[in-house]
Amino acid sequence: MRTITLIDAIREAYQEEMRRDEDVFMVGQDIRGAIFPHTKGLVEEFGSDRIVDTPIAESGMYGVALGAAQEGMRPIVDFMFGGFSYVTFSECTVTTGQYHFLHGSPRSLPIVMTAGVGTGQRLANDHAMSIHGTFAHHPGIKVAMPSTPYDAKGMFKAAIRDNNPVMIPWHMGIMMLKGDVPELGEDYVVPLGVADIKREGSDVTVMANSLQLQHALKVADKLQEEGISCEIIDPRSFVPFDLDTVLKSLEKTNRLVVVDEDWESGSFANTVSANVMEAGFDLLDAPVTRVTLPNMPVPGGYMEDYIVPTPEKIEAAIRKVLA
């Protein structure tokens, strides 16, 4: 094992998959110069033909991926910031998600989409978007988000090998988070659609991902001192979603808090809450409680700090379901 950052882990996944398969290439803006470090140094190894910078033209940029995928290549599209994917929304959600199904086609679109997402920079709404819930809403696209360097490398590799379109953003708030990953050369993937229990516990189940997972783990440490035992589940994938792992946990805890850094309205947290009510109503001793962003555009400036889910808000939600 070695210790590396989450963003370096993502880069290793690109490198290994691009070495393995000539058809894998990357398209984005300013990725050769590495506006975010996940693409640092890639152009030196793979050249400008495979690390492709486009003009500021998201529809055309996504079009490179869409058309090349139809031609049998395996593109990775980097939107830089998650919100910029909305500039080509119809292509990357509707057209992409329906392609295989609506054509009754044996073919699919092995496109990987990624972007930096999340709050934490106080830049306000357009640079602070969470996009996993929006993409999960559109059928035909797998959606996942890593929480640790180990998961990041393994999930990005799985996404690149997947024959379906996958949106796999990464949270800017944990890009420098360090963690153990296997030695270079040890090939592994983390399959999409499998949740991970990041901490075992018996009193309450907390589902959280990415930056929010870090918050949840902190809260669990604190509550442990009071004798409250939290089980922390990282969904890792939103589509497909591993509901079984959550239900199994609820057999033990009977209480669920879902933390989701997205607007409450139409959020993935809502999907989980509904799924659990339908499939696990008898397991619940308290209503499922959500910790999400309130339904307002993400403000910038100091106000960002207190509308986002915080350890304090997570702790309060846990106490509420235990009360």
Add this chain to the structure above:
Amino acid sequence: MSLNKKQMIKLFTNLVRTSHYDKMMYRRMMQGKLIGFYHPAEGAVAPGVGACTFLKKDDNLNPHHRGHGIIHMVSKGIDVSTFLAEHTGKETGCCKGRSAFHFHYPDDKVYQQSGFIGHNFAPTVGWGYAAKRRGKSQVVMNCSGDGSYGEGRAHESMLMCQNWQLPVIFFCENNGMAIFSSSEEMHPTEDISSLAQGYGMPAVIVDGQDVFAVAEVAMAAIDRARKGKGPSFVECKTMRFNEHDIGTPDLKGWEDRSEEEHADMRKREPVRLATERVLADAILTQTKIDGIHEASLKEIEGVEEFADNSEICLPSEEELLADVFVD
């Protein structure tokens, strides 16, 4: 159009003022006294000054994002102290302290700063449409960078503005760069303005380091639009002295921009060029010029004091939620 002495003094004054504003923003970012990020405008202040100094209050303006719009807004006569307050998260901010780098001065017809490059082009059509419908000889000054013309929206906007002969100026501030990407590599022709040809829209290219040259061209375009003669395209060849935004490496492609490139650029610093010109033409004396610098610094001190003396804005979540919709 040739400029009279009074106009030249106004342009020179705005050039000096805005370059000091840009330096203030740079300094505050380095001092940790600005929220978010800052895209410095050093080397590229002349286009905004030339485009906006002679706009009327009723004219629509989309300020270029470089310099976060300050060059354009100050030149149009807007008091930006509330924008600095905004950019520092204060209660007195022009967007109630909730927006970081965004601004909103609807009374001055500056509606938005978008974090999405190219999002100026679509509403430009609507501003132009409204201006034409109302027939008040109002014009739309739509300023943005070379890179923004990559977006499909730019082309949709040019198409419709030309179809309907809307009073719009597509004002392109071409600094040859978009983050790390050179327009040489990203744009197939030497001039962005050659795009206008495809729409049959008149276009002109001007030295963007020369504030007086820019203003002459801008005034002609404004005049044309005001008289109902339709849209036109102005391309300013300008420069970016610094990195894209403070703290990002200064690369071209994936290599450092060369020392020579920097040295060459700095030979054409717009304030120095303008100073030489006003002295040579005996428009201003050195004493008068010194006075303009002093007054600018004093003005900016006041702007900073206003922001710094304002309270941090921290409403409750409930108050914010109550403000998502109007009644």
